[in-house]
Amino acid sequence: MTLPTLEEFEQFLRQYNQCFYDRNLAALRNLYVDDGQITYFDNHAGCDATDLDHHLQQVSQFFATGTIVELVTEGMHVFQVGEAACVIAKVRYSNQPRPGVRSTFFLERDQHAWKIRHIHFSTDPNELE
Numbered sequence: 001m002t003l004p005t006l007e008e009f010e011q012f013l014r015q016y017n018q019c020f021y022d023r024n025l026a027a028l029r030n031l032y033v034d035d036g037q038i039t040y041f042d043n044h045a046g047c048d049a050t051d052l053d054h055h056l057q058q059v060s061q062f063f064a065t066g067t068i069v070e071l072v073t074e075g076m077h078v079f080q081v082g083e084a085a086c087v088i089a090k091v092r093y094s095n096q097p098r099p100g101v102r103s104t105f106f107l108e109r110d111q112h113a114w115k116i117r118h119i120h121f122s123t124d125p126n127e128l129e
Contacts, residue, residue, distance in 0.1 A: 009078050009087050012107070012114055017071050023063040029056060033108060033115045043101050043121040070094040073103075083109040090124065099127035 012031075019028035029052070032038055036052035049055035076089040087105040092098070106118040 006076065006078060009085065009114075010073075010076060013073055013076075013087065013089070013105070016105075016116075017073075020063075020068050021070070023068070025056060025060055025063065028059065031116055033110060033117050038116065039118045041120040041122070043123045072097070074100075085109075085114065091121075100124045 016028070016031055018024075019031065032052050038049070038052050038055060040047075040049040040055045042048055047058055049058060072092045072094060073089050074092070076087065078088075079086045085107045087103075087107060089103050090100040091103045092100050100123075102120075102122050102124050104118075104120045105116060107114040108117050109115075
């Protein structure tokens with residue numbers, strides 16, 4: 001088995017972000033595990049979810065009314081063991097780069113593609129002004 005490269009995970013995060021830029025709920029759904037058993041912790045109040053249907057319902061509402069800005073990802077690290085990977089990075093909103101958002105994606109390999117099992121976003125308390 002060939003180990004994935006950092007570039008593969010960078011591409012995955014670009015694909016994830018593109019779903020938001022395009023407001024493409026179907027493409028976003030395809031990035032999550034098929035069984036729908038996910039946990040999503042957001043850096044915005046009231047946006048956590050403990051299953052995929054609930055999460056996608058919240059994202060759909062955001063797509064209908066929210067403002068989507070370009071993101072900048074920096075400092076990515078990947079820990080990969082077998083069919084699981086943990087991707088850690090800091091994300092910055094282009095219109096408000098500070099504080100950054102600490103981002104953790106737990107991925108599982110599912111039918112030769114990486115799929116999201118868990119996401120955790122939290123505002124970096126070290127950058128609060």
